[in-house]
Amino acid sequence: MKTFDEILKSAPAKHILVAPAPHGSVSPAAVGGGHSLTLLPGGGAAVKEACRMVREKEADILMQGDMPLGEFFALLAEAGVKRDALSFVTVLENKKQNKLLLLTDTYIHNFPTLEQKIKILERAIAFARLLGIETPKVAALSAIETVNAAIVSTVDAAVLSKMSQRRQFQAMVEGPLDIDAVLAREAAVKKGIESTVCGDADIILCPDIETATVLSQAFTFIGAYPAAGVLLGAFPLVINPRLIPPDFKEVELALAALRAGDFQ
Amino acid sequence: MELLPLNSVAEVDAEALGVGPVRAVFLAPEDPSFMLAIKLSYEKGLVSPILIGRKQQMLEAAVKAGFDISRQKQVHLDDLQVIANHGLNMLFNGEVDLVSKGQMSTNFVYRAVIQSEKKNGTQRLIAVTSFWEIVPLKHFVILTDPGVNIEPDVQAKIELVKKAIAYLGLFGHREPRVLALSASREIDRDLRSHLDVKQIREALAADGYNCSVESGGLIDIFETAADKRANILLMPHLVTGNSLVKMDFCLEVKRRGIVMTTRGPVLVPSRADSSSHLVDEISLAVAVATRFKEGFDENL
Numbered sequence: 205m206k207t208f209d210e211i212l213k214s215a216p217a218k219h220i221l222v223a224p225a226p227h228g229s230v231s232p233a234a235v236g237g238g239h240s241l242t243l244l245p246g247g248g249a250a251v252k253e254a255c256r257m258v259r260e261k262e263a264d265i266l267m268q269g270d271m272p273l274g275e276f277f278a279l280l281a282e283a284g285v286k287r288d289a290l291s292f293v294t295v296l297e298n299k300k301q302n303k304l305l306l307l308t309d310t311y312i313h314n315f316p317t318l319e320q321k322i323k324i325l326e327r328a329i330a331f332a333r334l335l336g337i338e339t340p341k342v343a344a345l346s347a348i349e350t351v352n353a354a355i356v357s358t359v360d361a362a363v364l365s366k367m368s369q370r371r372q373f374q375a376m377v378e379g380p381l382d383i384d385a386v387l388a389r390e391a392a393v394k395k396g397i398e399s400t401v402c403g404d405a406d407i408i409l410c411p412d413i414e415t416a417t418v419l420s421q422a423f424t425f426i427g428a429y430p431a432a433g434v435l436l437g438a439f440p441l442v443i444n445p446r447l448i449p450p451d452f453k454e455v456e457l458a459l460a461a462l463r464a465g466d467f468q
Numbered sequence: 469m470e471l472l473p474l475n476s477v478a479e480v481d482a483e484a485l486g487v488g489p490v491r492a493v494f495l496a497p498e499d500p501s502f503m504l505a506i507k508l509s510y511e512k513g514l515v516s517p518i519l520i521g522r523k524q525q526m527l528e529a530a531v532k533a534g535f536d537i538s539r540q541k542q543v544h545l546d547d548l549q550v551i552a553n554h555g556l557n558m559l560f561n562g563e564v565d566l567v568s569k570g571q572m573s574t575n576f577v578y579r580a581v582i583q584s585e586k587k588n589g590t591q592r593l594i595a596v597t598s599f600w601e602i603v604p605l606k607h608f609v610i611l612t613d614p615g616v617n618i619e620p621d622v623q624a625k626i627e628l629v630k631k632a633i634a635y636l637g638l639f640g641h642r643e644p645r646v647l648a649l650s651a652s653r654e655i656d657r658d659l660r661s662h663l664d665v666k667q668i669r670e671a672l673a674a675d676g677y678n679c680s681v682e683s684g685g686l687i688d689i690f691e692t693a694a695d696k697r698a699n700i701l702l703m704p705h706l707v708t709g710n711s712l713v714k715m716d717f718c719l720e721v722k723r724r725g726i727v728m729t730t731r732g733p734v735l736v737p738s739r740a741d742s743s744s745h746l747v748d749e750i751s752l753a754v755a756v757a758t759r760f761k762e763g764f765d766e767n768l
Contacts, residue, residue: 273654287655300718314656347710354618357707383711384740387718391740414661414704417651418712421686426602427719445654446687 205335206304208297208430208455212237215458218264218440223254226270236454237461243269248279255283258439264464265457267442276443287312290437291324293331294420294448295459297430306332306340306407307423310416311433311445318360321409325364327436328407329375334462342368343386343405344379345415349395351380357411364409376401379409383419420447434459471759473640475608477601477722477748484754488514490565492750493555495577496548497570498525500532502737505746507535512747514754518543518564520551521571548572552580560584560731565757568735568750577736578616581729590730593617593627597635598713598725599752600701607689610636611701614709615725615736622664625702626671632700633679635728638759644679647698649708652683661704668702714738724752732757 205211217238225243235241242263244250251271257263268276281287292311295304308328313320325342332340344361351362361379368377378401385392389403410416423429424447432455433448435441440460444450474480492515497503503526509515519526520543530537545551552572558564569577578594585591596615601608612632617624625648633644652662662683669681682688682698689697703709716723726749727734733753737746 277655311653311655314651314659345707345711347707355707382714384714384717384738387715388740391738394740411707413651413656414649414659415708415711417653417685418649418708419715422712422715422719425687425690426604426721427715428604447653447685 206302208432208452211335211455211458211462215461216464218457218461218464220265220267220442220457221254221257221263222267222269223250224248224269224271225250235457237458239265239457239461247271248275251276251279252283255280255285255439265440265442265460267457267460268444273443273445280438280441285438285441288320290435291327292445293328293434293436294416294424295432295434295455296423299429301404303406304335304337305405305423305429307410307416307420308407309410309413310420311413311435311447314413316412318363321360321364322367323437325373325375325377325407325409328409329373331434331436331463332406333374337406340375340406341401341404342373342375342377342379342407342409343381343401344377344409344411345383345386346380346411347382349380349382349385349392349397360411361409375407377409378402417447424449430455432456432459434463436463440464471638471640471762474755476606477599477724480599480724480755481748481751483758484514484751485512487758488512488754489516490514490754490757491516491518491563492566492568492753493518493520493558493564494568495551495555495570496521496525496572498522498529499571500529501743502570502746503529503533503535503537504743505750507533508743508747509750510535510540514747514750515566517541518558520545520555522546548576549579552576553583556580556584556729556734559729559734560588562731564732565761566733566735566753568753569737571739574615574736577727577734581727581734585730588730592730593624593631594727595628595631596725596727596736597632598723599639600713600716601722602689603720603722605689605694605697607694607697608639608641609689609697609699609701611703611709611713614703614706614713615727616706618706620705622667625664626668629668629672629681629700629702630675630677631728632702633677636699638756641699644677644700645696645698646679646681646700646702647688648681648683648702649685649704649712650683651685651704659704722748724749726753726756728756728760732760 392402595613650661
């Protein structure tokens with residue numbers, strides 16, 4: 205899949221729970237995709253009940269309703285969805301290159317350890333494969349392209365790159381790379397880096413939440429790239445962080461629907 | 469002296485063309501595209517270049533760039549640290565108005581800057597200060613620090629902001645509005661990038677600065693009225709700043725960057741920068757070098 209249109213066309217119709225039910229009615233037509241919709245009223249109890257229903261296959265997707273995200277996450281944790289097991293991907297439609305670009309982790313982890321980065325990366329790779337990217341090209345981002353012990357992200361990126369060389373991922377991981385080497389092959393060549401990942405990355409693994417947030421917002425708000433978010437690591441969940449503009453909610457539901465098929 | 473406000477790259481370029489040429493020293497200009505940038509800057513009347521580096525390498529780069537350097541002032545040195553030290557000495561002695569790094573690691577330049585400031589009795593935090601024009605918003609903003617300080621603590625951040633305010637003043641802007649970029653968010657408010665803001669705000673107020681300091685995301689620039697938008701972006705750390713500042717080529721943003729010393733600007737271009745981008749950077753440095761002489765601020 206290379207565009208949001210292709211995602212929308214590929215996603216199966218699913219049963220979506222919205223919890224807690226928002227004020228006013230929400231029609232299935234409003235969410236598109238032929239999905240069926242159930243609104244669960246009742247505040248925190250509704251969220252917990254929705255978690256149970258999706259786990260027990262009575263529904264496919266849980267969508268955050270009328271509740272602040274912090275509170276919503278606290279309820280998820282009470283229902284057994286642990287934050288550390290999750291990661292978030294900003295899916296960007298890169299029209300210039302006619303491909304999708306995935307940034308991760310753009311919401312959950314603050315300063316992930318190497319161990320956490322491995323899990324974040326494995327989830328993103330599995331998700332990319334679900335989108336039809338068989339061997340994703342992954343750029344492990346840092347500030348420089350050489351290993352500097354004072355900058356932890358360069359060391360982590362080098363380890364991930366070596367793990368990739370030893371085929372520990374179903375992906376091609378290159379790093380450390382700075383952003384211009386990630387985004388432009390010519391820039392990488394000028395720096396003496398020869399890699400097919402440069403200028404053609406499918407996934408950018410961000411070193412920390414500060415960088416991830418800034419990149420996601422730069423692409424979205426300055427670059428006007430269409431963006432959708434997807435939460436990985438649990439049953440299909442759709443959340444509404446401020447990071448992601450609400451313009452492509454239908455695509456977010458489609459991404460969750462694709463995951464729902466995979467999840468089951 | 470009151471400096472007229474500059475609000476765009478076009479205005480900076482126009483001013484640079486009007487005030488040039490200034491005396492500029494180039495450290496190890498040994499790459500054809502970098503030499504081409506010097507040639508173009510010279511032909512535009514921006515700089516009178518002085519080339520310091522290895523004779524043969526400079527000559528080869530000049531031949532490839534089609535630049536006859538036989539009539540340009542040259543200093544032939546081999547050791548990269550000696551080259552950097554020599555260039556910075558010239559800046560601090562007042563022999564040149566600006567310095568630009570060529571084909572050498574940035575570390576050589578930073579070491580030379582530190583040494584020169586120390587000798588001058590003006591030891592200050594070294595930082596890259598970048599200038600962004602966000603084209604869709606027609607908005608001018610300073611970014612600090614995308615280039616030097618890996619994990620600035622709150623004291624370093626206060627200094628970085630003071631430098632940025634002084635730099636903003638060079639562009640004729642007297643109402644600093646600082647946005648400390650932070651990923652503080654619905655599920656986690658207590659990031660250091662957010663918590664530091666209170667202390668930064670208090671320190672600046674105690675030192676008599678009249679400016680606003682808030683934390684937030686790039687989204688806040690877009691959601692704020694034009695006359696209230698932040699004009700200084702404080703980066704939480706190096707990786708974030710470095711990643712953001714170099715996104716200019718895939719966003720509608722025009723970027724220029726500089727290291728300000730107490731004696732004038734030093735350019736530290738990326739090896740990936742094109743010749744035309746280097747000319748743009750030189751253009752900014754020319755305008756800044758000239759304004760710096762007219763409106764010296766001790767915080768720079």
